[in-house]
Structures are given as C-alpha cells and as structure tokens.
Amino acid sequence: MSGTGVNLGALAEFNVAVVLDAIRRHPSGVTRTGISALTALSGMTVSNVCRRLVEAGLVIEEAAPARGRGKPPKILTLNRNGGFAVGVHIDPAVITYALIDLSGRVRERIRTATPTVQDAEGVVREMAAMLDALLLTAEIDRGRVLGLGVASPGPIDPQTGVVLNPPMLPGWHRVELRSALHLATGLPVLIEKDATAAVVSELWFSEPGERRNFAFLYYGTGFATGVALGGAAVRGVSSNAGDTAHIPVDPTGLMCDCGRRGCVGVVTAPRTLVAEAVRAGVLTERQAGDTTDSLQVGSAFGLLADAADAGVPAAVEILTVASQQIARALVVVVNLLDVGEVVFGGPFWSRIAPVARTVLPEAVRTDPGLVVPHGIRFSESSIPGDVAAVGAATLVLDNAFSPRPEALRIGTTGESAGRFSVPFSTP
Numbered sequence: 001m002s003g004t005g006v007n008l009g010a011l012a013e014f015n016v017a018v019v020l021d022a023i024r025r026h027p028s029g030v031t032r033t034g035i036s037a038l039t040a041l042s043g044m045t046v047s048n049v050c051r052r053l054v055e056a057g058l059v060i061e062e063a064a065p066a067r068g069r070g071k072p073p074k075i076l077t078l079n080r081n082g083g084f085a086v087g088v089h090i091d092p093a094v095i096t097y098a099l100i101d102l103s104g105r106v107r108e109r110i111r112t113a114t115p116t117v118q119d120a121e122g123v124v125r126e127m128a129a130m131l132d133a134l135l136l137t138a139e140i141d142r143g144r145v146l147g148l149g150v151a152s153p154g155p156i157d158p159q160t161g162v163v164l165n166p167p168m169l170p171g172w173h174r175v176e177l178r179s180a181l182h183l184a185t186g187l188p189v190l191i192e193k194d195a196t197a198a199v200v201s202e203l204w205f206s207e208p209g210e211r212r213n214f215a216f217l218y219y220g221t222g223f224a225t226g227v228a229l230g231g232a233a234v235r236g237v238s239s240n241a242g243d244t245a246h247i248p249v250d251p252t253g254l255m256c257d258c259g260r261r262g263c264v265g266v267v268t269a270p271r272t273l274v275a276e277a278v279r280a281g282v283l284t285e286r287q288a289g290d291t292t293d294s295l296q297v298g299s300a301f302g303l304l305a306d307a308a309d310a311g312v313p314a315a316v317e318i319l320t321v322a323s324q325q326i327a328r329a330l331v332v333v334v335n336l337l338d339v340g341e342v343v344f345g346g347p348f349w350s351r352i353a354p355v356a357r358t359v360l361p362e363a364v365r366t367d368p369g370l371v372v373p374h375g376i377r378f379s380e381s382s383i384p385g386d387v388a389a390v391g392a393a394t395l396v397l398d399n400a401f402s403p404r405p406e407a408l409r410i411g412t413t414g415e416s417a418g419r420f421s422v423p424f425s426t427p
C-alpha cells in the first residue's frame, strides 16, 4: 500500500485533534459550519484542517443524503478504516489482543494463555506472532497500524517501558517489554497500567462532559483502581497511581504479602474467594483446582459465581462479604479523590456483579466513614469484553488524536519506542 507520507507528528496539533474529535463524536456526520460551532474555531481554520484530514485519509467528506430541494450540504465523517490500533492486555491468566479501527470498534480479538516467563524473549516472539495472526485474520496491512498499546498489571515504568515485578506475574521481573516489542513488531509501543488503560478508554468513549471525575474499580486477578479527574487520567509521578490493593478492610482478615492483615486486594481476590468456597462446601477441592494457577482460579471462580446466581446461600454470602469489603475500600477512594462516580470493570467483574450490584452501592452510601456531601453514581464499564485490551488499543488513538495537550506528552517518544509518525495512505 503506498503512503502519502502525511506525518502524524505534524498532524498532532491541537486544532487538528479538536476537529477530529468533533468529527468522531458525530458518527452520522457533521458539516464544516457545524464543526466551527462545536469547536469555536474559525471557518478558515476548520476548512484547512478538514482538507488535511481528508488528504490523510482520516476523514471522508461527501454530500449528505439529499433531503427535499436544493443541493445537500457536504458532511464530514470519520474514515473508520483510516487507521488501526492494537491493544494487548497481559493478565496473569490470559493475554488478550484486540484490533480496533479509528472509531474504536473492535475488529478482531485473540486470546491466549499467559506464558510463564522464564525467557522474556520467547514471550515477545509469541506476542509478535499473535499480532501477525491478528492482522492476517482481519486482513489489515501493518502499514495502517498506528501503534501497539500494552496494558499490564502494575507496577510499570512507562518511561523505559519496563514491567517491574507485578505481584500476580511470578517470573515477570523487570521485563523490558516496550523496546523488545518495538524491535519485534516495528510499531510504536505504549505501555500503561491495566486500570489506567481502562480509564483512558472510558474517557475516549464517553460523551464530552459525561465522565470527568471517576474512579475505575478494576476487578481481575489483582485489585486495582484507575482515576480520572477533570476529564484526564491521573497517572502520578511514575504512572503507577491508583494502587489501592493494600487498603485494610478487615482487621482479622487474611495475612497479606505486605505483612498486614485484611488488605482489600488479598481478601477479595478471586483465589481467596475460591478457597473460602471450598471451606464453606460450595466447591469441592477438585473443582477449586490449584489456587496458585490463574487459569484454574478463573474457572473455579466462575463455578462459585454460578452457585451464587443459582441462590446457594453460602456462595451468595461469600460474594456479599467480598462486595462489602470492596465497598469499604471504595469509601477511602471516594473520600480521597472526591469523585462523583465509580465505574466497575475488569475480567472478573461480570461474575461478581449480580451480587455486588445489590450490595455495594448501598454499603458505600451508608458507610459512616463516607465524608463527601454528594451522591455517588455507580456504573459499569461502557467497553464490552476486555476493557483493558480495548483500553490498551485506545491508548494509541488517544495519544495520537486526543485534544487534551497532556495526552501528547506521555512517554512514547523515547528512542526505543519510536515516534508516532506513521505514514497514512489514502484509501
């Protein structure tokens, strides 16, 4: 495919991003005059920017469907095939690869078991092969992929692209994922904590002004929160903000790795709840399997959730107590950040949700420790399926096109990561 050589670096100007954002948020099309009104940019600026976007193949301009007499106005729509992004979510049990188009729609998805890393090179080779398979299945030319986003359990170092030593990924210690993946795939690579990737994704897909201040509760093999304040993801000094796993919620609870008792991350972990289900007679030892194996925990947790769905009292009780404990941690989070909304998601959320939905909001609202004087909205992630994988892919779009100035600054431009200057081809 021949490129016209339009440089994203040159495109990544504020006005361009603002116009593109206005267009992508109007899937049925918007006129140049409409964009002017939406963005407060002059007609001249909008016209110039639109021309460049059309030339770059990111936007299509065509006559609106005819209505009555007169010449129909020209409207601009996003060219959803104008570019693609790949997201990879590394979970202790599975790795999910998602290919999204410019509109954010998932075009293809692959899941594989997470390799136990003794040899990081092997993992990177496998990930590169999966990426090839993904593009092949979707019939997408690699030249049209803007970049690769990686969502990993924390802690990470996004500047160097190193996955430090996530507690749930034994064997993953200082894996230099970003540079290795960049070398193996030739694509620019971004890396972010899973919960933060989820936040970026929620912001990207929500209506302007709809979701600005919220905490994202990420319930997976590990427990994490992501935070958005003022419409932007909160990353902190080292991009590891939001680690709430060590908030104590049960003084007599299980001992945590940190040496304290009853941290929310350990007492509500799926593997802990599976072990409780065995003690309570909800699951047999055999059904529970090996509670140190993330895949087996996943299926055993599914059985526990099925039992709760079927109304088995001991199963409902286990998930109720866990929901109350999560609520206690959320009270701390809401007090600390003064957010008005909590969004739930993550790989295991849907399984605990039927019980949590009935228990958790009330437990937060009636907690005597809740200080904020306003109501709190509880909602579920707007991203279907694996929010972190889609979130990881969204990182790429957000980095390239977000009209928020700080999004242009996250650590993508290190030498090892390559720059976001992808030649576009006009379809």
Ligand SMILES: [Zn+2]
Binding pocket: 245, 246, 256, 257, 258, 259, 260, 263
């Ligand atoms: Zn702890």
